[in-house]
Amino acid sequence: AFEKVMTAYRMPAGDERKKAMFESSVEATRAPLAVMEDSLAALRLALTMKGRSNRSVESDLDTAVNFLRAGIMSENCNVRANLPVIKKTDAELASELGSCAAYIITKTGELTSGRF
Numbered sequence: 001a002f003e004k005v006m007t008a009y010r011m012p013a014g015d016e017r018k019k020a021m022f023e024s025s026v027e028a029t030r031a032p033l034a035v036m037e038d039s040l041a042a043l044r045l046a047l048t049m050k051g052r053s054n055r056s057v058e059s060d061l062d063t064a065v066n067f068l069r070a071g072i073m074s075e076n077c078n079v080r081a082n083l084p085v086i087k088k089t090d091a092e093l094a095s096e097l098g099s100c101a102a103y104i105i106t107k108t109g110e111l112t113s114g115r116f
Helices: 002-010 015-049 055-089 091-112
Strands: none
Touching (some): 002 015, 015 055, 015 091
């Protein structure tokens, strides 16, 4: 998705460039948002395993939770980087995508708060 954004930025100024920038930015936002959603699902699963698995793998579960949380936060940076371009063309879509990311960040915080 990033390469499409870069290709759009290299286009000559005009309507086609604006359209390409918008479309590529939407794609470049949906991809990390999907990773955030999948990571939140994996985080929930990992947390259900704590205390129900072999004690020798508890630290591995903690590590997985920390990596998932870090991945969610990192992908959120990618989502946020693309929202301004989307907002120029479709403020409602930008708000919707930003709200989805914010929900995942909030849930991640709730799930991991005080656990480590």
